[in-house]
Amino acid sequence: MQHQTRERLQEIADVHANMEHRELTRSERLARWIELLEETPDRCLNTLSETEYQPTAVRDSMRSEDSPLTVAFEDAVLRANGLRDDTYGETKRFFGLSDLEMHQLVCSCHSGDTVRADAVAECVRAVAEPSPGLLAMLLNAMMIFRPK
Template structure:
């Protein structure tokens, strides 16, 4: 193999170092996640237990080996986009999900201790295709800030 300086290779190959890679949109990240889940549709994935009953700090730290979030974190493309780990809070941040949306996807109250990858992919697509309704927004507000406090003076 013949050694060539980088400048020569760039000129020959037409490589341009100044080209910036475009970041994936939320929709593209979610679509990729659904595709990854669809690659093994019968795979049984771990769920997270009772996410809706956890305080926000505990919920954000929740994780389970072999969960739908772990499938996303196992993808080099999503990690290159900025997915930092396989916790509930990181999935919420990275995929721009509400607590209600992520609860629907990973909580054990919907499918038990495990969920089929195909069902998780379908849930991701439903999230991708829908806009949250009033009920979902109210429930998400309750999950985030908790019940209203009394302000009696």
């Protein structure tokens, strides 16, 4: 592939600098994060320390170099969709996560100082595709095994 300047490309193609793009849904954003984490499953990522004990303002500004949050922020697609940085609070806002979900994904109390990318991908998948609750499972079981 040969490098071309923007001017040269405009001569030979119809180039639109500000093409409109469709915003990703929450599910699509989470799926993208899972894909990114699974690209390098053995990558060791840094966790955040004791997020549950931090005051909200401190917790929201928490970040760590090479964390699961960094993986998301490194992606141009997620940044183009509005991810502004790799802090706890911004990631929580962008992906529509609760503090409990964020705690499960990035806190050191679950895996120590580092965690494998594939382990985080599984946690994000559990958030993105929650399993039915106990009540739903009981109701389904009752419907399957009800007498005729």
